[in-house]
Amino acid sequence: MDWSLECSGCRQAASADGLRTVCPDCGAPWLVRYARTVPRRAREALVARGHAMWRYREFLPLAGGEEPVTLGEGGTPLLRAHRLAEQLGVEDLWIKDEAANPTGSFKARGLAAAVTRAVLAGATRFVLPTAGNAGVAAAAYGARAGATVRVYAPKTTPRPLLGQIAAYGAELITVDGHIGDCGKLSRAYASETQAFDLSTLREPYRIEGKKTLGLEIAEQLAWRLPGAVIYPTGGGTGLIGMWKAFRELNDAGWVSGPMPRLFSVQS
Numbered sequence: 001m002d003w004s005l006e007c008s009g010c011r012q013a014a015s016a017d018g019l020r021t022v023c024p025d026c027g028a029p030w031l032v033r034y035a036r037t038v039p040r041r042a043r044e045a046l047v048a049r050g051h052a053m054w055r056y057r058e059f060l061p062l063a064g065g066e067e068p069v070t071l072g073e074g075g076t077p078l079l080r081a082h083r084l085a086e087q088l089g090v091e092d093l094w095i096k097d098e099a100a101n102p103t104g105s106f107k108a109r110g111l112a113a114a115v116t117r118a119v120l121a122g123a124t125r126f127v128l129p130t131a132g133n134a135g136v137a138a139a140a141y142g143a144r145a146g147a148t149v150r151v152y153a154p155k156t157t158p159r160p161l162l163g164q165i166a167a168y169g170a171e172l173i174t175v176d177g178h179i180g181d182c183g184k185l186s187r188a189y190a191s192e193t194q195a196f197d198l199s200t201l202r203e204p205y206r207i208e209g210k211k212t213l214g215l216e217i218a219e220q221l222a223w224r225l226p227g228a229v230i231y232p233t234g235g236g237t238g239l240i241g242m243w244k245a246f247r248e249l250n251d252a253g254w255v256s257g258p259m260p261r262l263f264s265v266q267s
Contacts, residue, residue: 001016001017001061001063002034002035002036003016003032003033003036004032004033004035005032005033006031007023007025007028007029007030008023008028008030008031009023009026009027009028009029010023010025010028012025013033016032016061016204018121018122019118019122019123020203021197021203022201029201029202029204029207030203030204031204031244032061032204032205032208034059034248036058037251038058038059038248038252038254039252040253040254043223043254046219050075052070052072052073052074052075053073053074053112053212053215054068054070055074056212056215059211059215059248060113060208060211060212061113061205062116066120068113069112069115069116069119069144069145070116070144071102071103071108071144072102073101073102073103073112074101074109074212075100075216076096076098076099076101076216077096077097077100078094078095078096078097078217079094079095079096079097080093080094081093081094081095094226096216096217102140103133103136103164104136104164106133106210106213107133107134107137108137108140109210109212109213110134110205110207110209110237110238110241111134111137111138111140111198111209112137112141112209113205113206113209114198114203114205114206115141115142115147115198116145117205118196118198118203119145119147123147123196124146124147124148125147125149125150125193125195125196126138126142126147126149126150126195126196126197126198127149127151127152127189127195127197127198128151128152128186128198128199129151129152129153129179129182129183129185129199130151130152130153130157130179130182131153131154131157131179131234132153132157132158132161132162135157135161135165135170136164136165136168138151138170138198139151139168139169140168142168143169143170148171149168149170149171150170150186150189151171151172152175152182152183152186152189153172153174153175153182154174154175154177154178154179154181154182155176162174173185183199186199200235200237201236207237207240207241207244208241209241210237210238210240210241211241211244211245213238213241213242213245214241214242215249217229217242218245218246218254223254224255224257225246225249225257225258225259225260226260227261228260228261228262228263229242229260229261229262230263231262231263231264233264233265233266234266239262242260242262243259243262246259247259
């Protein structure tokens with residue numbers, strides 16, 4: 001592998017081999033750091049690679065000869081919102097439509113990357129807590145990989161999402177409580193059974209999948225970076241991923257200029 005892991009808290013480095021969750025010393029999430037550099041001429045190769053997120057494989061955690069667990073995620077439209085921009089008094093406003101992903105949300109990106117790397121490292125069983133969309137994506141990509149998946153979800157989760165999780169074949173456990181309660185049950189199950197925990201920021205690769213949001217936005221804007229990104233944040237992997245994408249594109253010389261301002265919007 002031509003990447004390693006760096007703790008986002010204490011900055012210690014670790015090998016990317018095997019299955020890893022958080023840093024054992026400080027409990028912070030790992031970030032993927034690549035040894036390879038991606039030449040600017042590699043941009044031209046993207047034209048012949050279709051539209052799925054794995055077209056950016058030079059920026060993603062895939063070694064030579066490896067194939068991802070994929071349902072065709074990514075390649076979602078970037079739509080110009082003329083009337084909304086006018087109402088808000090801004091010059092240029094775009095909306096990234098992540099509902100076009102295979103499981104109906106941006107969660108498909110992160111779970112595709114996380115399941116891919118975990119399966120390549122030998123995982124056959126997964127668990128995670130969810131408020132809905134992550135559970136749908138985990139169930140779908142687990143099914144695609146031939147793995148078993150257990151999902152803990154609050155009983156208040158919208159019924160259509162619970163129905164999708166079950167339809168993909170995951171073992172669905174509904175909980176009287178909130179997402180934090182589901183997280184405790186998920187971690188306990190992982191500890192008891194050695195199921196791999198796919199929870200938000202518990203493993204390194206959901207960030208890498210969400211990073212493709214930033215790669216796509218840059219390409220769709222003709223390799224210009226936006227002035228700002230306003231993001232409905234949830235657990236935060238997408239926001240961290242886009243920050244990482246913009247920096248890696250800049251380091252590779254694919255873009256230039258100031259980094260976008262990132263705004264976290266939360267219920």
